Amino acid sequence: MLQANWLQWLRMPSKLSQKGVLGMNQRNHSYIGRYNDRRLYPLVDNKLKTKQIALQAGAKVPELIGVIHNQAEVRQLKKLIPRASGFVIKPAQGSGGKGIMVITHQDDGRFFKPSGAEVSSADLERHVSNILAGLFSLGGKNDVALIESLIEFDDRLLKFSYEGVPDIRVVVFHGFPVMAMMRCSTAASDGKANLHQGAVGVGLDIASGRAVNAVQFDHPIRHHPDTQADLSTLQVDNWTELLQLASSAWEMTRLGYVGTDIVLDKTRGPMILELNARPGLAIQIANACGLLPRLKYIEQQLDSGQLTVLSLQERVSFSQQHFLREACF
Amino acid sequence: MTRRIPFYLLILLLLVVGIGLSIYRHDVYSVPWTPEETREQWVVEARIKFIAQGDPVNVVMQAPDTQAGFTLIDESTASQGYGFAMVEEDGERSAQWSIRSASEEQLIYYKARFLVDPQAAINTLPPDAPLQPVVFEPQRQTAALALLEEAHRRSADTVTLARALVMQFNDQSNQNAALLLNSIRREQALVALLAMQGVTARVVPVLALKDGRRRQSMTPMVELWSEQTGRWLLFDPVTGKAGQNNRLLVWGKSYQALLDVVGGRHSDISFSMLEQDIPASQATWEKVQAEDLLNFSIHSLPVEEQAMFKTIMLIPVGALIVVFLRIIVGIKTSGTFMPVLIAVAFVQTQLLTGIVGFLVIVGTGLLIRSYLSHLNLLLVARISAVIIAVILMISVLAVIAYRVGLVEGLSITFFPMIILSWTIERMSVLWEEEGPKEVLVQGGGSLLTAVLVYLAMTHELVSHLTFNFVGLQLVILAIILLLGNYTGYRLTELRRFRPLAEVR
Numbered sequence: 061m062l063q064a065n066w067l068q069w070l071r072m073p074s075k076l077s078q079k080g081v082l083g084m085n086q087r088n089h090s091y092i093g094r095y096n097d098r099r100l101y102p103l104v105d106n107k108l109k110t111k112q113i114a115l116q117a118g119a120k121v122p123e124l125i126g127v128i129h130n131q132a133e134v135r136q137l138k139k140l141i142p143r144a145s146g147f148v149i150k151p152a153q154g155s156g157g158k159g160i161m162v163i164t165h166q167d168d169g170r171f172f173k174p175s176g177a178e179v180s181s182a183d184l185e186r187h188v189s190n191i192l193a194g195l196f197s198l199g200g201k202n203d204v205a206l207i208e209s210l211i212e213f214d215d216r217l218l219k220f221s222y223e224g225v226p227d228i229r230v231v232v233f234h235g236f237p238v239m240a241m242m243r244c245s246t247a248a249s250d251g252k253a254n255l256h257q258g259a260v261g262v263g264l265d266i267a268s269g270r271a272v273n274a275v276q277f278d279h280p281i282r283h284h285p286d287t288q289a290d291l292s293t294l295q296v297d298n299w300t301e302l303l304q305l306a307s308s309a310w311e312m313t314r315l316g317y318v319g320t321d322i323v324l325d326k327t328r329g330p331m332i333l334e335l336n337a338r339p340g341l342a343i344q345i346a347n348a349c350g351l352l353p354r355l356k357y358i359e360q361q362l363d364s365g366q367l368t369v370l371s372l373q374e375r376v377s378f379s380q381q382h383f384l385r386e387a388c389f
Numbered sequence: 390m391t392r393r394i395p396f397y398l399l400i401l402l403l404l405v406v407g408i409g410l411s412i413y414r415h416d417v418y419s420v421p422w423t424p425e426e427t428r429e430q431w432v433v434e435a436r437i438k439f440i441a442q443g444d445p446v447n448v449v450m451q452a453p454d455t456q457a458g459f460t461l462i463d464e465s466t467a468s469q470g471y472g473f474a475m476v477e478e479d480g481e482r483s484a485q486w487s488i489r490s491a492s493e494e495q496l497i498y499y500k501a502r503f504l505v506d507p508q509a510a511i512n513t514l515p516p517d518a519p520l521q522p523v524v525f526e527p528q529r530q531t532a533a534l535a536l537l538e539e540a541h542r543r544s545a546d547t548v549t550l551a552r553a554l555v556m557q558f559n560d561q562s563n564q565n566a567a568l569l570l571n572s573i574r575r576e577q578a579l580v581a582l583l584a585m586q587g588v589t590a591r592v593v594p595v596l597a598l599k600d601g602r603r604r605q606s607m608t609p610m611v612e613l614w615s616e617q618t619g620r621w622l623l624f625d626p627v628t629g630k631a632g633q634n635n636r637l638l639v640w641g642k643s644y645q646a647l648l649d650v651v652g653g654r655h656s657d658i659s660f661s662m663l664e665q666d667i668p669a670s671q672a673t674w675e676k677v678q679a680e681d682l683l684n685f686s687i688h689s690l691p692v693e694e695q696a697m698f699k700t701i702m703l704i705p706v707g708a709l710i711v712v713f714l715r716i717i718v719g720i721k722t723s724g725t726f727m728p729v730l731i732a733v734a735f736v737q738t739q740l741l742t743g744i745v746g747f748l749v750i751v752g753t754g755l756l757i758r759s760y761l762s763h764l765n766l767l768l769v770a771r772i773s774a775v776i777i778a779v780i781l782m783i784s785v786l787a788v789i790a791y792r793v794g795l796v797e798g799l800s801i802t803f804f805p806m807i808i809l810s811w812t813i814e815r816m817s818v819l820w821e822e823e824g825p826k827e828v829l830v831q832g833g834g835s836l837l838t839a840v841l842v843y844l845a846m847t848h849e850l851v852s853h854l855t856f857n858f859v860g861l862q863l864v865i866l867a868i869i870l871l872l873g874n875y876t877g878y879r880l881t882e883l884r885r886f887r888p889l890a891e892v893r
Contacts, residue, residue: 072883075890083886085716086876158822194768257823278888345885348892388892 080350082341087317091355095234095316096337103313104335108152108206113312119305120331122148122323123209134188137207138181146210149184151191151203159196161187164210174223212326220244220262220294222286227253228264228296228322228330230303231339231351234362235310235372237303237379238354240264241346242294246276247286255342260284262291263347266383269299273348273388280348282389292389302330303376309335311372348388357382396870403867410860424666424853429505430462431598433638434661434692436498439653441491446471446652451594451641452482453501457623457633460506467691468497480514481642495653500692505635513621516589516614523581529572532565537582547588547613548622548631554582555629576609576626576644589614592644595623598636600664601696607660609644610637661693666853700733702855705865707732707842712872714838719879722835723815730805731835732842737803740843746786746801747809747836753782754813755820762817776810 076083082091103109114121125147126140141147144166151159163171163179171179190196191205213225220226224245231239241263248258255261260281263273271294274281283290296302306320309332319339322330344351370378414420437448452475455461464484466473471486484499525533540553557566558575569578576592583590594607612621613631623639624631633639641647650656690698707729714720722728735743757778761771783806787799812835820828845851854861878886 069883072887072890073878076878076883076886079889079892081878081886081889083876083878083882084719085879089874089876275888278885280888345888348889350889 076350077352080352080354080356081344082351082355084341086352087341091233091317092338096318097314100313100315101337104315104318104337106152107150107154107334108204110332110335111206114332117308117312119308119312120328122211122325122331122333125207125209127152128188128192128205128207131189131192134185134192137185137188140207141184142209148208148210149187149191150206150208151196152206153197153201153203154191155197159187159191162210211323211331214324214326216297217242217294217324219287219289220260220284220291222246222284224249224253225323227333228302228306228324229339229343230306230320230322231343232307232309232318232320233355233358234316235307235370235375236358237266237307237376238358238383239343239347239349239351240266240269240303240306241343242271242296244284246284248276255340255346260291261342261346262294263343263349264294264296265385265387266303267380267385269296269302270387271295271389272385273346275346275348278342278345292387296324298329300376300380303379304372305330305332307376307379308372347385349385354383396874400867400870403863403870407860407863407867410863411858414858414860420857421666422854424849429635430665431459431503431505431638432500432663432665432692432695433503433596433598434498434500435658436496436661436693437648437650437656437658438494438496439650439656441493441495441653443490443492444652446486446488446491446495446650448486448497448651448653448656449649450484450499450658451643451647452484452499453503453638453640454482455509455511456639457511458505458507458509458635459503459638460509462502462504464499464501466497466499468495471497479517480512483641491652498691503638507635511620513619515619516591520584520587520589523584525569525581529569532568533582533585535565536563536569537586540582541586547583547615548624550586550588551579551583551590551611551613551624552629552631554579555626558626559629574609576611579611579624579626583613590624591642593623593642594640594644594647596638596640596660596662598638598662598664600662601699603659603661603693603696605660605662606658607640607644607647610639612639661691661696663692663696663699666857699852699856700736702859702862703846703852704729704733705862706845706851706855709865709869710842710845711838712869714841716872716875717879719881720834720838721831722838723812723819723831724808724835727808727812728835728838729842730808731839732846734804735839735843736846738800740840742800743843744836744840746804747839749786750779750782750801750804750809751813751816751832754779754809755817758813758817759820762821772810772814775813776806779806779810779813 103113108127111121111124125142128134128137128140146162146164146166148163149161154160161179161184162174163184164174165172169181171181171184173179188205191203194202197203211225217226220242221244226242226244228240228242230237241261243253243255244260244262245253246258246260253259255275258277260274260276262271264270265272271291274291276285282292302322302324306322309315309318309320313335315335315337317337317339319336321333321336323333324330341351415422433453435450437450439448448471452464453461464475466484466486468486470491471488474485476483476485486497524530536554536557539557540550543553544550557563558570558578560566573581580590580592590611590613592609593612595610596605596607599605609626611624611626613624614620615622622631623633623637648656648658708726711722711726711729715722715725731743731747738746754775758771758775761774766774783801783804786801790801791799816828816832819831
């Protein structure tokens with residue numbers, strides 16, 4: 061019994077590489093290290109810069125209402141925020157969703173968070189001061205605060221997420237979308253969309269935007285643990301448009317290996333939330349599929365010199381043709 | 390693949406040069422591969438410092454000689470512009486430096502090499518002067534006589550007499566001993582009391598040999614003359630232990646006359662020492678000493694710097710282990726090389742004390758840090774506050790350990806405080822962002838790595854190889870460069886991606 065176990069573990073590396081699973085070392089060495097120019101990282105590490113380049117490229121992003129650069133400008137916060145609608149205050153260089161304050165509605169100078177808790181305007185000003193002081197940024201660097209309009213989430217997908225906005229992560233390699241997943245928050249993940257904190261990862265077929273597989277804590281599931289929605293019925297509309305938006309990250313940043321995070325707005329459609337120069341490997345588990353064959357296939361095609369001049373639309377349809385996948389629920 | 394060729398050539402070059410240098414050192418200088426084949430040898434360096442005043446300067450230092458347990462192999466000195474002579478007078482050796490005129494701070498180095506040698510040929514000289522009778526003033530004389538009477542009753546010979554006296558000295562409640570030790574030092578009191586009993590004794594400077602120590606000073610000890618054996622016997626006036634051991638080096642004949650500087654002020658002498666694993670034969674040693682660029686030896690440096698290098702040369706081994714654990718195994722640590730620094734601290738504190746100290750400091754630090762995070766401080770101020778908290782904690786722990794009688798607890802000061810503060814800060818942020826489980830994973834990973842690095846660093850063979858074969862550093866560098874190219878799975882990923890292997 062023990063021996064059989066040992067053999068199984070010994071065979072694991074070859075099994076995994078047969079499935080084309082990308083490991084952390086290979087990701088760092090052969091993809092991030094090789095294709096992502098260090099010089100370009102500030103473009104994606106700073107949400108304000110990301111937003112600027114996205115707007116220049118004509119991509120849709122959550123609407124920027126205003127930026128507060130220093131303590132002196134904090135007093136103008138009241139003038140900046142919209143009179144009646146909801147809004148979001150976030151740090152430009154925050155990591156892991158820290159420091160994001162969502163105000164869903166307001167009533168005559170009183171502000172309300174999604175949970176219904178009331179926030180005063182003094183609370184808002186203190187939050188902005190904290191952002192400026194670097195409380196939420198990596199290494200405590202001084203930061204700027206962004207004020208964005210609230211995303212009105214698409215109702216049709218609402219049942220797949222619990223107390224939080226689901227987002228769609230697309231890994232884009234040289235402008236080709238290679239793999240996608242939707243991250244749905246759960247009670248376990250406390251409204252956050254991080255897979256290792258317990259969010260549900262739903263792998264999406266690149267060809268159709270249909271769910272192919274779903275996992276929580278690395279184990280396959282079929283129903284959302286809180287809303288009980290059948291995850292196999294998940295289907296993202298306007299999928300090609302969404303992939304084109306995600307893949308335009310290549311034109312914006314010239315980062316060869318990048319993760320694009322997209323949210324779906326009820327009225328404005330898919331919008332780029334942020335970009336990530338070091339996208340994680342959990343997307344493979346959510347899709348029950350390795351990244352390597354797809355990455356190698358594109359590398360091969362690029363080396364043969366045929367794919368270099370393809371337009372955005374051509375790249376997306378290339379991926380949709382070649383990365384078709386059956387659901388495995 | 391072709392653009393990788395220069396890289397692999399570099400690796401090959403590093404390996405060839407590294408292994409070549411090591412083989413060269415082994416063959417030509419006969420430095421053995423394993424520590425067992427060597428004989429223990431101590432290099433002791435005296436560093437004399439004083440401020441000259443522009444006048445002629447004459448420095449006289451007692452010099453050590455072959456003695457029970459140690460054979461003096463050679464000695465050398467470094468001093469700028471000084472005339473030097475070794476003088477031997479009535480069996481007393483001294484090193485003398487002189488210069489016509491010197492000013493400002495002066496440094497003189499004297500280096501001696503001793504082979505640990507149980508069969509050392511000793512040349513014993515009897516006491517040069519007849520015994521001087523000692524008389525204290527009346528009150529102390531009474532105390533001294535009482536002490537002697539008690540000691541005499543409880544002893545059979547010279548050594549047991551001395552030991553009985555030391556036992557009374559160590560007895561806190563002994564009024565007579567307290568009265569006597571109030572006015573003179575313990576070793577002087579012992580010599581005086583023995584003289585009253587007709588036993589010749591003298592206070593000698595003794596160096597306690599501890600590998601890699603710097604800035605050490607002499608300990609005064611007592612030598613007893615035994616008429617029957619015709620020998621001097623070393624006696625520790627604090628513990629009462631008699632006899633030479635291979636960790637105590639007698640430097641001269643008189644503690645008082647260790648150093649005499651004429652023409653300088655603020656004179657000071659300190660000692661560094663180093664244990665070396667070197668083949669016993671004198672002939673081989675002569676070869677090593679001959680300066681040779683190809684020898685690539687750090688053994689030509691002053692002993693003080695060599696002692697430092699003994700630790701520094703171990704750090705690449707620690708780095709190699711960290712690289713291996715992170716790239717091949719996939720262990721998460723808090724701060725990439727923090728475990729290496731913790732391991733270096735463990736070398737000083739010993740493993741168990743080290744682990745307990747680390748856990749206590751980081752644990753308490755996390756509690757303090759969680760309070761600080763309520764205060765909503767800026768990062769630099771917060772970390773500075775944590776640093777001060779860590780320093781206070783270390784002081785309190787050291788005092789408590791000392792009071793309870795745990796002398797090992799004092800070594801807690803060897804922990805790198807700034808690094809520990811950063812560790813606490815990082816763990817605390819991790820706790821807030823990812824929860825306590827991740828803190829356990831990364832804290833445990835760091836501790837495990839530190840223990841493995843410690844085990845490697847304290848391994849006799851490892852420290853022998855790294856210190857004696859500098860070429861091996863190039864081999865380690867080559868391995869690390871190769872590991873930097875490893876793109877296979879980490880061991881922890883085999884577990885993480887296991888569901889993927891089972892997909893059809």
